[in-house]
Amino acid sequence: MDAWWMCEVPYPHVPQSVLDATDSVRASLPNRWCDPRIAADLFEQAIDHYLLCDDMGLNIVATEHHAGINSLLGANPMLVSILARQTRKARILSLGTLVSLRREPVRIAEEYATADVISRGRLELGFVKSGGSEMASANANPVNNIERYWEAIDLIEKALTHQDGPFSWEGKHFTHRHVNIWPRPWQERFRMWAATGDPHTAAEVGRRGMVHTLVLRGHDGTKRAYAAYRKARVEAGLPPVSTDNFAYSAFISVGDTDEEGQRVGEKLLWFLNTSLKSAPQYAQLLPGTAPPHIAGQAWRTRPKPQSSGPNLVNAEKGVATAQENAMKLVSMTVEQAMAQGLLFAGNPDSVYAQIKKFHDDVGGFGHLNMLGRTGFVTHAESEKNIRLFGKEVLPRLKEIAPAMPALEAAA
Amino acid sequence: MTETLAPPADRLRVRDVDLEIVRRGRGRTLLFLHGFHPLNPDARFLERLSREAAVLAPSHPGFGASSRPEDFETVYDLVHLYSELIDGLRDDKVTLVGASFGGWLAAEIAALRPHQLDRLVLVDALGLKLGDRETQDILDIFNTHPDTVRRESWHDPDRDAPDFDAMSDEALTRHARDWEALSLYGWEPYMYNPRLKRWLGRIALPTLVLWGASDGVVAPDYGRRYAALIPGARFALVDGAGHHPEREQPDALADHILDFLDR
Numbered sequence: 037m038d039a040w041w042m043c044e045v046p047y048p049h050v051p052q053s054v055l056d057a058t059d060s061v062r063a064s065l066p067n068r069w070c071d072p073r074i075a076a077d078l079f080e081q082a083i084d085h086y087l088l089c090d091d092m093g094l095n096i097v098a099t100e101h102h103a104g105i106n107s108l109l110g111a112n113p114m115l116v117s118i119l120a121r122q123t124r125k126a127r128i129l130s131l132g133t134l135v136s137l138r139r140e141p142v143r144i145a146e147e148y149a150t151a152d153v154i155s156r157g158r159l160e161l162g163f164v165k166s167g168g169s170e171m172a173s174a175n176a177n178p179v180n181n182i183e184r185y186w187e188a189i190d191l192i193e194k195a196l197t198h199q200d201g202p203f204s205w206e207g208k209h210f211t212h213r214h215v216n217i218w219p220r221p222w223q224e225r226f227r228m229w230a231a232t233g234d235p236h237t238a239a240e241v242g243r244r245g246m247v248h249t250l251v252l253r254g255h256d257g258t259k260r261a262y263a264a265y266r267k268a269r270v271e272a273g274l275p276p277v278s279t280d281n282f283a284y285s286a287f288i289s290v291g292d293t294d295e296e297g298q299r300v301g302e303k304l305l306w307f308l309n310t311s312l313k314s315a316p317q318y319a320q321l322l323p324g325t326a327p328p329h330i331a332g333q334a335w336r337t338r339p340k341p342q343s344s345g346p347n348l349v350n351a352e353k354g355v356a357t358a359q360e361n362a363m364k365l366v367s368m369t370v371e372q373a374m375a376q377g378l379l380f381a382g383n384p385d386s387v388y389a390q391i392k393k394f395h396d397d398v399g400g401f402g403h404l405n406m407l408g409r410t411g412f413v414t415h416a417e418s419e420k421n422i423r424l425f426g427k428e429v430l431p432r433l434k435e436i437a438p439a440m441p442a443l444e445a446a447a
Numbered sequence: 448m449t450e451t452l453a454p455p456a457d458r459l460r461v462r463d464v465d466l467e468i469v470r471r472g473r474g475r476t477l478l479f480l481h482g483f484h485p486l487n488p489d490a491r492f493l494e495r496l497s498r499e500a501a502v503l504a505p506s507h508p509g510f511g512a513s514s515r516p517e518d519f520e521t522v523y524d525l526v527h528l529y530s531e532l533i534d535g536l537r538d539d540k541v542t543l544v545g546a547s548f549g550g551w552l553a554a555e556i557a558a559l560r561p562h563q564l565d566r567l568v569l570v571d572a573l574g575l576k577l578g579d580r581e582t583q584d585i586l587d588i589f590n591t592h593p594d595t596v597r598r599e600s601w602h603d604p605d606r607d608a609p610d611f612d613a614m615s616d617e618a619l620t621r622h623a624r625d626w627e628a629l630s631l632y633g634w635e636p637y638m639y640n641p642r643l644k645r646w647l648g649r650i651a652l653p654t655l656v657l658w659g660a661s662d663g664v665v666a667p668d669y670g671r672r673y674a675a676l677i678p679g680a681r682f683a684l685v686d687g688a689g690h691h692p693e694r695e696q697p698d699a700l701a702d703h704i705l706d707f708l709d710r
Contacts, residue, residue: 323630332619
């Protein structure tokens with residue numbers, strides 16, 4: 037198993053009274069609450085953490101989120117380019133530029149090719165569907181978001197692999213009549229990743245053979261999404277894949293003792309209990325994010341009386357909307373987060389045992405994305421976490437080899 | 448979607464689009480194009496109009512129980528669809544009434560095919576960019592808190608705004624379907640066609656522009672400027688109504704329209 041460090045560079049330094057008074061900590065919170073001097077310190081620390089990971093044998097992940105306290109990484113390619121130059125060994129996963137928000141996929145391909153060349157072939161490409169408040173931040177139509185997502189990926193992939201002079205793209209959402217990027221990327225082919233918990237998208241991720249990443253989805257959601265991936269491959273007549281095609285992202289906090297690991301781990305839950313607050317127009321009322329028979333229920337201001345029929349949200353078995361998922365996460369405690377596999381925390385032995393158990397329970401994965409810093413976790417605590425994980429936990433995880441699970445286990 | 452509205456809702460097929468449509472009344476043909484949501488078949492406004500006209504009120508593709516083919520997703524598609532629907536009526540002239548989003552469609556159709564219409568009525572119509580680039584003419588109903596949208600949409604929200612908690616599952620499903628289709632058609636540019644203003648001068652037919660006096664989604668002054676761009680158009684306010692006079696003041700709105708049709 038490989039391990040990857042991921043930090044979204046959150047900005048927790050907004051007065052709690054402001055956060056309590058606002059209806060959304062994303063999209064609409066005025067940026068006067070973001071002090072660029074504090075932001076500069078946060079970026080400097082985050083980049084130092086990435087460099088430490090490079091030394092400790094961890095790979096690294098850069099994500100993208102827009103206009104909120106949850107993340108200052110609105111411009112993912114900027115961070116990727118710095119990491120491409122400043123690190124030496126680590127694989128660098130861009131997870132990713134949010135392609136359905138950008139108007140020019142060819143420009144994204146140029147950014148990726150440039151970073152790949154600067155890093156001499158260490159770039160990996162990840163794609164995230166985006167949604168919620170980012171539709172407002174990017175002026176992006178939420179209804180056909182998924183169509184843009186796949187079309188942009190197709191165009192980026194072709195731009196990165198086509199070497200025979202200009203080609204033309206006249207798609208539904210993107211047109212570009214003369215595509216011929218320089219430099220061409222260092223790598224002939226990229227390993228591509230996608231993050232989604234939605235089984236419909238997971239099936240397409242499976243058919244394409246991308247690395248399927250689940251973020252904070254716990255046992256059941258993760259198993260279900262992995263199963264959708266494998267099932268789609270079987271149905272399409274494609275060969276089975278090993279656990280190397282699966283990844284899981286969770287909060288991880290390693291301390292000298294269980295007490296220390298869990299105490300710092302509790303700070304990571306800031307991401308769930310503070311940074312997810314989102315006004316209804318950016319969340320459950322956003323058009324097109326759930327089928328109408330489910331989306332309609334979101335307009336109720338009170339729970340539907342039990343007597344008037346089944347709960348349609350739960351009746352759509354297996355499909356939790358992103359918003360539904362978020363609501364479950366907001367009030368999570370350390371104990372709950374650990375029980376559900378969202379947080380692995382404790383001394384190195386405990387953390388290894390928790391990861392191994394979760395890994396075995398969900399059918400295995402080849403990549404662990406470590407969410408090791410959010411909220412008010414300090415610079416020093418983050419460095420200690422990376423060092424302890426890299427020294428004490430990672431060598432044991434490396435011994436878990438990719439495996440081909442039996443089909444009945446996957447189903 | 449298989450459910451249909453209660454009678455007298457009907458179906459009408461235009462090419463590959465299966466439209467839910469309300470037909471009621473006799474006389475001159477009046478095509479009503481709805482705003483953010485279709486009206487119910489028993490809506491007071493349609494009933495009043497139907498006393499003096501053969502009213503046709505389709506639900507736009509993707510709204511209510513009308514189908515929407517997968518590649519049907521622009522105002523361009525809607526304008527062609529309704530042009531074809533008008534061709535198929537075999538009336539010499541049709542009276543066209545459009546409200547809000549449907550008013551935008553009506554203005555587009557009137558600019559394209561004025562010779563097929565005898566009267567045009569726009570009610571709190573969208574479709575134009577009139578203010579400067581940093582002033583939004585039309586309230587962003589998708590990116591604004593629903594409480595604000597509610598307050599700005601109705602003259603008397605407590606009396607007239609929909610009560611979602613009292614709605615059936617079917618009604619809520621229709622509501623969500625409308626919301627999704629509206630976003631698809633109107634997200635960007637938000638609820639207007641930057642080219643339409645240039646062509647409104649082609650609308651050489653009697654035109655009445657009516658506006659809810661309390662409309663906070665798109666203000667009456669926008670309506671006055673809209674009317675001024677259409678040769679000879681008259682403008683009038685409907686008191687006691689916000690963005691949806693056909694729901695808040697159906698009788699007063701119908702009186703205005705029927706009076707205009709009699710001239």
